[in-house]
Amino acid sequence: MIKKSLFLKYQLQNKYLKKNTIINLSKKFDHIFSDVIEDINNPKKTLNVLNKIKMNFKQKELDRFKNFNKIALIGMGGSILGAEAIHSFLETNIKKKMFFFNDLDEKKILNFKKKENMSKILFIIISKSGNTIETLSNAFFLDIIKKNTRNVIIISEKKNNSLFLLSKKFNIFFIEHRKNVGGRYSVLTEVGIVPAYLMGANIKKLRSKMSDFLTNKNKKYLKTITTTLAYLAYSKNMNNLIFLNYVPKLEKFLYWCQQLIAESLGKKGKGFLPVVSNVPKDHHSLLQLYLDGPKDKLFYIFSSKIKSKAIIRSMDKKDQNSFLNNKQMSAVKNAQKKALIKALTKKKIIFREFIIEDNNEEMLCKLFTYFMIETVIIGKLLNIDPFDQPAVEEVKIFTKKLLK
Numbered sequence: 350m351i352k353k354s355l356f357l358k359y360q361l362q363n364k365y366l367k368k369n370t371i372i373n374l375s376k377k378f379d380h381i382f383s384d385v386i387e388d389i390n391n392p393k394k395t396l397n398v399l400n401k402i403k404m405n406f407k408q409k410e411l412d413r414f415k416n417f418n419k420i421a422l423i424g425m426g427g428s429i430l431g432a433e434a435i436h437s438f439l440e441t442n443i444k445k446k447m448f449f450f451n452d453l454d455e456k457k458i459l460n461f462k463k464k465e466n467m468s469k470i471l472f473i474i475i476s477k478s479g480n481t482i483e484t485l486s487n488a489f490f491l492d493i494i495k496k497n498t499r500n501v502i503i504i505s506e507k508k509n510n511s512l513f514l515l516s517k518k519f520n521i522f523f524i525e526h527r528k529n530v531g532g533r534y535s536v537l538t539e540v541g542i543v544p545a546y547l548m549g550a551n552i553k554k555l556r557s558k559m560s561d562f563l564t565n566k567n568k569k570y571l572k573t574i575t576t577t578l579a580y581l582a583y584s585k586n587m588n589n590l591i592f593l594n595y596v597p598k599l600e601k602f603l604y605w606c607q608q609l610i611a612e613s614l615g616k617k618g619k620g621f622l623p624v625v626s627n628v629p630k631d632h633h634s635l636l637q638l639y640l641d642g643p644k645d646k647l648f649y650i651f652s653s654k655i656k657s658k659a660i661i662r663s664m665d666k667k668d669q670n671s672f673l674n675n676k677q678m679s680a681v682k683n684a685q686k687k688a689l690i691k692a693l694t695k696k697k698i699i700f701r702e703f704i705i706e707d708n709n710e711e712m713l714c715k716l717f718t719y720f721m722i723e724t725v726i727i728g729k730l731l732n733i734d735p736f737d738q739p740a741v742e743e744v745k746i747f748t749k750k751l752l753k
Contacts, residue, residue, distance in 0.1 A: 370583070374576040374730055381729045382568060385722065389563075395530050395736050396725065398537050399559045399718055405525045405539050414502065414522075414547055417471035421448040421461075422544055423491070424475035425483045427532025428504075430605040431541035431717070435550060437601035438713050443548050450487045458490055467493065471547065473502045475540055477526050479510025482748060494519060504539055531736055533609045536717055554710035559718045575723060579730035581647070582619050587699065589646040590621040591639065593628050593689070595682050596653045596705055600627060602713070603651070606720050613724045613735040621647070629685045640692055648693065648700040652686050655679070655708060 388394035392402075422429050429451045436447050448461065448470075472493050476484045488494060493501055496519045505512040507525045516523040524539050535541065537556055546552045562571065581587040590610065592603045607623040614620040626635060639646065657679040693700045705712060728735025 370580055371576055374579055375572060377730060378572045378576055378726070381726055382571070384729070385725060386563065393529055395534050396721070398527075398530055398534060399721065401556075402538070404542060405527070406543065408546065410522075411543065411546060414471050414500075417445075417469070417500065417547070419446045419448070419465070419470045420544065420547055421450065421470050421472050421491075422475065423450045423472060423484055423487050425451060425481050426608055427535055427605075428475040428477065428481070428484070428540060430533075430601070430608055431536025432544040434536070434602035434605045434717075435541060435545050435555070435713065436548060438598045438708065439550055439710065440598065441708070443550070445548050447548060450491075453483055453486060455490065458487065462491065467491075468500065471500050471502070473504065473544055473547075474512060475504045475526075476512055477506055477530075477532055477535070477540075479505035479508070479512035479514075479526075482745070482752070485511055494521070496520065502543065504543065531738075533605075533612055534721060534736070536605065537714070551710050555714050558711050558714045561715060562719050562722055571723065571726065575726040575730060578723075579727050582614065582621065582727065582731055585619075587645055587647050588621060590623045591646050591648050592623060592625045593631075593648055593650045594625060595628055595686050596651050597627070598708060599651055599705065600625065602716060605717075609720060609724055612738045612741065613728050614731065614733065616733045616739075617731075619731050619733065628689070629682060632685065632689070636689075640696060640698070644698065646698075648698065650686065650690065650700055650702045651705065652683070652702070653679070653705040653708075655705070 385396060388396040389399050391397055422432055424432075429449060433449050433451070436443060436449075450458065472488075472491070474484060474488050474493075494515055498519065498521060502522050502524065503512050503516045504524045505516075505526050506528050507513055507523075508528075513523065515521065524543060526540065527535070527538055530538055532540070537559070542552050542555065545555055561567070592606070594600060594603055603625045607625060610621060610623045639648070657677050659678040660675060662674060690700070690702070725735045
């Protein structure tokens with residue numbers, strides 16, 4: 350996936366980039382890159398998730414749950430976004446029905462309880478802290494915490510928290526959440542791998558391409574792109590990051606990516622505001638602003654090499670719409686993407702293109718891994734901790750006090 354297409358086009362060196370700052374960031378990068386490699390090899394560090402780690406479960410233990418054809422996940426943020434991304438990207442090969450409870454939506458839960466046989470559904474409750482208010486609220490509202498229940502899995506830290514204590518009290522199957530891995534970095538741990546395995550994904554392939562971007566041949570690329578993005582974050586000339594998504598299967602992944610970038614880099618007055626923009630739909634609502642509005646936006650364009658089998662048939666081969674006859678739907682989207690790139694180029698708007706080559710576990714692993722590595726390096730270049738979220742924790746504390 351690392352190609353010239355991933356570079357920022359129209360970097361406009363003279364307008365945006367100060368040479369001395371870029372030189373200083375480049376020097377800093379070499380030390381940070383070495384630290385990243387060390388962290389990946391250190392079991393006590395978050396980035397160790399990108400190494401060959403031993404999972405906190407045995408597949409044989411999970412096999413008792415494989416007969417469930419319906420699975421419901423309960424979690425918030427990084428505890429559920431990764432599994433949603435895996436399901437959405439691989440959905441054509443997933444035979445099981447999936448439900449995701451990732452908000453406080455009482456109507457959704459009431460309808461779910463009315464329509465579904467609760468005993469036939471496997472519930473997976475995930476919270477690193479074990480005390481996430483929304484996750485606990487949904488689990489209690491669904492009324493699934495019962496003595497010796499055999500259709501619930503709890504994943505949380507193994508400490509004095511609500512979920513772990515409930516698992517002990519009611520004898521519910523428990524899997525330990527790694528204490529050194531925050532939610533948004535946990536997709537390739539038990540948090541994402543357990544749901545992936547139970548929905549039918551190949552979990553070995555899902556963790557098979559984690560070191561592809563750390564080879565020497567890719568180091569130069571990472572250096573160029575991370576130092577440039579860090580500079581733009583420093584300068585605050587570009588503070589909006591727009592994901593232009595031409596691949597519907599990627600929408601949930603981009604929401605995972607949105608959290609990763611926003612929570613990791615949004616600190617000390619720095620950061621990008623990541624916005625998921627589904628195109629070509631948004632060509633007809635937001636494109637005017639994108640092309641002719643304030644020049645404060647970076648654009649990441651996501652498209653696919655995979656051609657669709659869907660063919661357009663026009664009513665009359667001789668009418669004014671005949672140019673659409675026998676065209677693949679993917680060809681129409683590709684033409685729209687190329688037209689947009691042409692317009693961005695003409696207006697000298699900064700953009701970057703990601704081309705998805707396959708719809709499989711290996712491709713998804715590359716995407717998860719690449720964005721984690723890039724985001725961590727940018728954070729360290731900005732002198733911020735890419736692994737914490739102090740402002741979020743503050744709101745959690747306020748909320749709990751208000752409910753007591």
